[in-house]
Amino acid sequence: MPVVILHKIMEKLTRNETKFIRSLAQKKVRDAENAFLAEGPKAVSELFGKYPCRLLVGTPAYFERCPQVEADEYRTASLSDMGRASLLKTPREVLAVFGKSDGQPPAANLPEKELCLALDAVQDPGNLGTILRIADWFGIRTALCSPGTADVYAPKVVQATMGAIGRVRVHYLDLGDYIASLAPSVPVYGTFLDGESLYAGRLTPNGLVVMGNEGNGISPELARLVHRRLLIPSYPALSETSESLNVAVATAIVCAEFRRQAVP
Amino acid sequence: MPVVILHKIMEKLTRNETKFIRSLAQKKVRDAENAFLAEGPKAVSELFGKYPCRLLVGTPAYFERCPQVEADEYRTASLSDMGRASLLKTPREVLAVFGKSDGQPPAANLPEKELCLALDAVQDPGNLGTILRIADWFGIRTALCSPGTADVYAPKVVQATMGAIGRVRVHYLDLGDYIASLAPSVPVYGTFLDGESLYAGRLTPNGLVVMGNEGNGISPELARLVHRRLLIPSYPALSETSESLNVAVATAIVCAEFRRQAVP
Numbered sequence: 001m002p003v004v005i006l007h008k009i010m011e012k013l014t015r016n017e018t019k020f021i022r023s024l025a026q027k028k029v030r031d032a033e034n035a036f037l038a039e040g041p042k043a044v045s046e047l048f049g050k051y052p053c054r055l056l057v058g059t060p061a062y063f064e065r066c067p068q069v070e071a072d073e074y075r076t077a078s079l080s081d082m083g084r085a086s087l088l089k090t091p092r093e094v095l096a097v098f099g100k101s102d103g104q105p106p107a108a109n110l111p112e113k114e115l116c117l118a119l120d121a122v123q124d125p126g127n128l129g130t131i132l133r134i135a136d137w138f139g140i141r142t143a144l145c146s147p148g149t150a151d152v153y154a155p156k157v158v159q160a161t162m163g164a165i166g167r168v169r170v171h172y173l174d175l176g177d178y179i180a181s182l183a184p185s186v187p188v189y190g191t192f193l194d195g196e197s198l199y200a201g202r203l204t205p206n207g208l209v210v211m212g213n214e215g216n217g218i219s220p221e222l223a224r225l226v227h228r229r230l231l232i233p234s235y236p237a238l239s240e241t242s243e244s245l246n247v248a249v250a251t252a253i254v255c256a257e258f259r260r261q262a263v264p
Numbered sequence: 265m266p267v268v269i270l271h272k273i274m275e276k277l278t279r280n281e282t283k284f285i286r287s288l289a290q291k292k293v294r295d296a297e298n299a300f301l302a303e304g305p306k307a308v309s310e311l312f313g314k315y316p317c318r319l320l321v322g323t324p325a326y327f328e329r330c331p332q333v334e335a336d337e338y339r340t341a342s343l344s345d346m347g348r349a350s351l352l353k354t355p356r357e358v359l360a361v362f363g364k365s366d367g368q369p370p371a372a373n374l375p376e377k378e379l380c381l382a383l384d385a386v387q388d389p390g391n392l393g394t395i396l397r398i399a400d401w402f403g404i405r406t407a408l409c410s411p412g413t414a415d416v417y418a419p420k421v422v423q424a425t426m427g428a429i430g431r432v433r434v435h436y437l438d439l440g441d442y443i444a445s446l447a448p449s450v451p452v453y454g455t456f457l458d459g460e461s462l463y464a465g466r467l468t469p470n471g472l473v474v475m476g477n478e479g480n481g482i483s484p485e486l487a488r489l490v491h492r493r494l495l496i497p498s499y500p501a502l503s504e505t506s507e508s509l510n511v512a513v514a515t516a517i518v519c520a521e522f523r524r525q526a527v528p
Contacts, residue, residue: 126390130510137509139499162508199524235403235523244426245401246394249516252509256517257524259499260463 013057013077013085021057021085021097027151034100036153040092041066046163051098057085058094071096087155100153106142106171111208112186115140115258118175120222121148121213122247128152129160130248131211136164138255143168144208146175179208179225188226190218191250195229198257205262211251230254277321277341277349285321285349285361291415298364300417304356305330310427315362321349322358335360351419364417370406370435375472376450379404379522382439384486385412385477386511392416393424394512395475400428402519407432408472410439443472443489452490454482455514459493462521469526475515494518 023029024037035054038044041062047053048069056071059079082091110116117135122128128150135143150157152170161168179188187207210226212218218226232245232253245253287293288301299318302308305326311317312333320335323343346355374380381399386392392414399407414421416434425432443452451471474490476482482490496509496517509517 130513133510134513137496137498199527232401232520233523233527234401235526245516246397246512248510249394249398249513252513252516253520256496256520259497260521262499263463263497 010063010074010076013075013081017055017057017075018081018085021055021095022087024097025087025155027154030100030151030153035097036100036158037087037095037097037155038158039086039088039095039155040159041094043159043163044094044096045069046166047096047098050166051101053096053098055097056094057082057096062093066094088159101169103171105173106144106169108181109183109186110142111188112183112206114142114206115204116208117143117251118179118208118210118222119143119145119149120175120210120218121146121216122211123148123150124214125150125154125156126160127214127246127248129157129162129164131251132157132161132164132168132170134248134252134255135168136161138259140255141168143170144175144178145170145172147172148213175210176221176225179210179222182208187228189228189230189254190223190226191232191254192218192223192226192229193231193244195231197233198230198254199233201228203258203261205258209251209254209258211247211254214247274327274338274340277339277345281319281321281339282345282349285319285359286351288361289351289419291418294364294415294417299361300364300422301351301359301361301419302422303350303352303359303419304423305358307423307427308358308360309333310430311360311362314430315365317360317362319361320358321346321360326357330358352423365433367435369437370408370433372445373447373450374406375452376447376470378406378470379468380472381407381515382443382472382474382486383407383409383413384439384474384482385410385480386475387412387414388478389414389418389420390424391478391510391512393421393426393428395515396421396425396428396432396434398512398516398519399432400425402523404519405432407434408439408442409434409436411436412477439474440485440489443474443486446472451492453492453494453518454487454490455496455518456482456487456490456493457495457508459495461497462494462518463497465492467522467525469522473515473518473522475511475518478511 030036038047053071055073057075057077060076117140187204190210210218210222232250294300302311317335319337320333321339321341324340381404451468453471454474474482474486496514
């Protein structure tokens with residue numbers, strides 16, 4: 001029997017819809033449908049109003065608790081039916097299919113005005129998600145990604161951002177071309193093991209911070225375009241330590257220092 | 265036919281040994297055998313000399329490249345036999361069973377002399393591994409863990425530390441009792457959303473930094489024992505941002521600031 005909530009008549013989730021939802025695990029489907037999946041009340045609620053919600057699937061208990069949500073279509077499902085549609089190990093009481101953003105390219109001179117991130121082939125979905133969450137925390141509104149970077153709309157990334165993809169714009173473009181197009185006065189930062197201490201010079205409130213691939217760091221092609229080479233100092237200096245920090249961890253330390261210096 | 269390298273006669277890996285290696289995925293086996301597993305040339309080589317190597321299993325190519333390694337027992341295996349023993353998706357050319365450290369409890373007054381970490385029920389193995397890698401980078405030699413924290417000897421943690429468990433000592437103990445036993449002059453830090461800015465006061469080169477559980481933060485019981493409540497400021501202050509940072513990311517930012525202040 002259909003459930004009536006707020007004058008909307010809700011049908012039950014069908015088998016075909018379940019299949020469609022699960023197929024959003026694949027990038028080619030997300031690209032063809034221009035859509036992506038988010039699961040769980042927190043992730044879903046953070047994206048309302050930021051992305052168009054095409055399909056909202058929830059348990060009756062969810063709709064009772066959250067009767068105000070706006071979507072093109074609604075479906076109810078029992079928790080075990082949610083389990084069949086879910087890509088998570090433990091299904092949640094709500095999931096939603098959102099349309100992707102329009103993908104307007106960033107203004108050419110954006111890093112002249114504000115601090116932006118550039119991700120050069122960050123491949124791990126968890127790292128990308130964590131980096132967007134860090135960007136969000138530190139008020140960085142734009143992340144420019146090389147085509148080799150993980151897909152921000154992959155379910156694992158969406159979950160790892162904890163809603164940050166509602167507030168940080170992500171664009172895929174040729175980073176080399178983009179950086180080359182910037183005015184020479186725009187500072188371009190990157191982290192390198194032979195860089196200058198993060199704490200040695202003045203960091204600007206604007207510019208582009210390039211973070212590199214998990215295994216290989218910043219590609220030689222982009223490294224040539226970085227004119228502020230930064231090192232996160234280990235402690236004590238020159239001791240026997242890990243060779244490297246995880247890229248998300250390095251992003252966090254660098255962003256925190258930019259913002260520490262920016263606050264008077 | 266056995267392979268002779270450096271006067272050692274190496275047998276092939278048996279089916280029972282393969283089963284034993286795989287069983288080290290289980291905590292009860294690791295506890296009963298007082299042993300743990302590491303895979304891959306980097307992880308394994310970082311642990312040599314830090315933990316006793318009970319069994320070293322490698323491809324013939326590995327032993328040719330690294331003939332000097334010291335272990336109680338050696339086995340050769342083809343890469344496909346490695347695959348049957350491995351807990352990784354892609355087997356590596358070497359894996360090793362190490363004995364755990366003796367588990368000597370930390371000196372009672374350790375945080376009086378140096379900076380130590382305390383982990384209050386950090387449950388995700390990846391987070392624990394990343395935190396130990398961060399500790400290693402910043403020269404923090406001891407991590408004290410509540411019994412609810414993930415097992416440092418779990419294969420996922422061992423892999424995520426990238427060798428840091430060879431350099432950072434990890435102890436499991438009742439954190440409440442331990443903190444209560446410290447001299448009142450030892451600073452005990454923790455991060456809280458209502459804390460004082462990380463950058464507002466002077467951080468000491470010694471003391472204990474408590475990091476909390478992924479979902480719940482620092483438990484109320486321990487929160488009462490923290491007398492330096494720190495906040496990682498978001499930017500711009502009071503904006504609409506993520507509610508929280510991942511615990512490993514927060515650990516990184518806090519440790520970096522302690523060490524920045526410690527360098528003259």
